[in-house]
Amino acid sequence: MLNPLSFLALIGGAALAACRQVGALTLFAAEALSHLLRPPFYPRMFARAFVEIAYFSLPVVALTAVFTGMVLALQSYSGFSRFGAESAIANVVVLSITRELGPVLAGLMVAGRIGAAFAAEIGTMRVTDQIDALTTLSTNPMKYLVAPRLAAGTLAMPLLVVVADILGVMGGWLIGTTQLGFSSASYLTNTINFVQFEDVFSGLVKAAVFGFVITLMGCWSGYTSRGGAQGVGAATTMAVVSSSILILALDYVVTAMFFG
Amino acid sequence: MHTTNPKIRLRGLTKRFGDKLVLDGVDLDVQPGQGMVILGGSGSGKSVTIKCILGLIQPDAGTIEIDGRNVLAMGRRDREALLDRTGMLFQNAALFDSLPVWENVCFKLLAQKRITRAQARDKAAEVLAQVGLAASVGDLSPNELSGGMQKRVGLARAIAAEPDIIFFDEPTTGLDPIMGAVIDGLIVDVVERLGATAVSITHDMASARRIGTKAAMIHKGRIVWTGAASALGETGNPLVDQFARGEREGPIQMELRK
Ligand SMILES: Nc1ncnc2c1ncn2[C@@H]1O[C@H](COP(=O)(O)OP(=O)(O)OP(=O)(O)O)[C@@H](O)[C@H]1O
Numbered sequence: 173m174l175n176p177l178s179f180l181a182l183i184g185g186a187a188l189a190a191c192r193q194v195g196a197l198t199l200f201a202a203e204a205l206s207h208l209l210r211p212p213f214y215p216r217m218f219a220r221a222f223v224e225i226a227y228f229s230l231p232v233v234a235l236t237a238v239f240t241g242m243v244l245a246l247q248s249y250s251g252f253s254r255f256g257a258e259s260a261i262a263n264v265v266v267l268s269i270t271r272e273l274g275p276v277l278a279g280l281m282v283a284g285r286i287g288a289a290f291a292a293e294i295g296t297m298r299v300t301d302q303i304d305a306l307t308t309l310s311t312n313p314m315k316y317l318v319a320p321r322l323a324a325g326t327l328a329m330p331l332l333v334v335v336a337d338i339l340g341v342m343g344g345w346l347i348g349t350t351q352l353g354f355s356s357a358s359y360l361t362n363t364i365n366f367v368q369f370e371d372v373f374s375g376l377v378k379a380a381v382f383g384f385v386i387t388l389m390g391c392w393s394g395y396t397s398r399g400g401a402q403g404v405g406a407a408t409t410m411a412v413v414s415s416s417i418l419i420l421a422l423d424y425v426v427t428a429m430f431f432g
Numbered sequence: 433m434h435t436t437n438p439k440i441r442l443r444g445l446t447k448r449f450g451d452k453l454v455l456d457g458v459d460l461d462v463q464p465g466q467g468m469v470i471l472g473g474s475g476s477g478k479s480v481t482i483k484c485i486l487g488l489i490q491p492d493a494g495t496i497e498i499d500g501r502n503v504l505a506m507g508r509r510d511r512e513a514l515l516d517r518t519g520m521l522f523q524n525a526a527l528f529d530s531l532p533v534w535e536n537v538c539f540k541l542l543a544q545k546r547i548t549r550a551q552a553r554d555k556a557a558e559v560l561a562q563v564g565l566a567a568s569v570g571d572l573s574p575n576e577l578s579g580g581m582q583k584r585v586g587l588a589r590a591i592a593a594e595p596d597i598i599f600f601d602e603p604t605t606g607l608d609p610i611m612g613a614v615i616d617g618l619i620v621d622v623v624e625r626l627g628a629t630a631v632s633i634t635h636d637m638a639s640a641r642r643i644g645t646k647a648a649m650i651h652k653g654r655i656v657w658t659g660a661a662s663a664l665g666e667t668g669n670p671l672v673d674q675f676a677r678g679e680r681e682g683p684i685q686m687e688l689r690k
Pocket residue numbers: 449454472473474475476477478479480481523
């Protein structure tokens with residue numbers, strides 16, 4: 173006979189495990205942040221991570237942003253033309269891009285690239301004793317591997333999103349002027365007159381938060397991975413899935429803070 | 433027997449992974465300047481013992497003293513200061529594959545700011561020469577090296593900062609016999625030159641006799657024998673003698689899982 177209570181025990185066990193994970197993750201983040209304040213610093217590691225995140229993610233993020241801007245313009249045209257509100261298209265595009273789609277889509281793209289790459293690299297270092305080796309070589313692995321990556325992620329994402337914002341708007345402009353009959357000047361005037369500092373700023377705050385979360389989940393999954401190649405694979409998946417979900421959840425939180 | 437205090441003293445060191453008891457009260461003394469060789473079957477906990485001493489694995493019970501100070505009760509700073517004077521060659525070399533060989537070799541010297549990056553290449557070439565590698569190897573990436581070369585680079589990395597306690601986890605596994613003898617000679621030489629204390633793990637009896645002054649055998653989670661390394665093979669202890677001679681018949685039964 174199956175004990176009906178065993179089902180509850182299962183749920184309870186899972187909840188406890190989740191709490192333990194969240195606690196461990198928080199301690200991990202706090203320790204990494206504390207290392208950002210205490211020397212030695214590793215500018216070389218920071219620069220490497222920064223280039224990896226900001227520069228090498230540019231093509232993916234740029235393509236995503238351009239096409240999203242183009243689709244937004246087309247979709248809002250087909251919707252708004254039904255009640256003669258075509259002139260609002262530029263506004264819809266710039267608002268959606270700067271507030272939401274720029275940071276969220278760039279975040280998801282970077283989560284796929286960087287979260288996975290960091291988890292795989294640090295995870296491999298863990299299972300091949302390289303992290304232990306750092307400790308024996310007068311180097312704190314949290315300070316050397318994790319702290320510079322967190323800093324790089326938090327600073328690089330807003331830069332990427334500035335680019336995504338500009339290219340997203342250009343995507344809308346491209347469709348607006350070539351297919352929807354806007355004049356270039358009126359589309360751009362509409363955009364610039366309508367967008368407010370808060371729209372862009374909230375998007376950049378989101379970007380910084382996402383950048384932190386992506387690098388944190390990537391580093392943490394890798395750092396705590398166990399058990400050879402399979403463990404590293406699991407860590408990689410975990411990093412991407414968890415940071416993607418956290419991006420969408422935190423997107424709500426930051427939006428509520430700014431506009432709620 | 434000894435009047436000096438041991439450099440490393442283990443008492444009752446216990447470690448379990450899940451329900452598997454790996455170390456079951458390991459007691460071991462290593463005297464300063466001594467070359468201690470740890471023997472034992474595969475999976476008997478030799479690497480775990482060394483990792484406990486280095487603080488990489490937290491034991492469940494027991495004490496670890498280095499220079500008479502309890503390592504497990506030390507604060508972070510003291511422990512880091514201790515690791516600054518310690519070298520370790522990992523069983524799988526554990527080279528940093530994102531860095532070229534020369535940076536691997538000089539990693540600790542650079543971390544401690546004892547040399548500049550400009551000096552590091554020359555220093556790396558010098559240490560690489562000691563382990564029989566050409567200076568040009570310094571510019572390669574670790575994944576361009578053969579297993580034996582990686583081992584030697586790992587050895588170079590472990591000794592570059594001239595530590596006073598060195599751990600070698602199977603330093604000659606994967607090397608050809610001549611290179612193995614060369615590396616053994618190097619280990620003896622380094623230990624003599626630096627006045628260092630060395631703890632080595634090896635499965636190679638010839639190597640054990642060359643690099644060890646003392647030997648200890650670990651079996652079923654405990655040290656079952658310690659004695660002079662030169663006596664290996666005719667110690668009178670059936671466990672050790674069977675192990676040293678590599679005989680199938682004897683008190684050690686290989687646990688073959690069905
Ligand atoms: N991180 C770990 N998690 C779980 N079990 C471990 C871990 N590290 C070691 N073990 C287990 O502890 C036992 C001893 O491992 P250890 O690496 O010390 O063996 P060893 O004596 O060095 O063997 P070998 O000569 O093959 O290197 C093994 O059975 C291994 O499965």
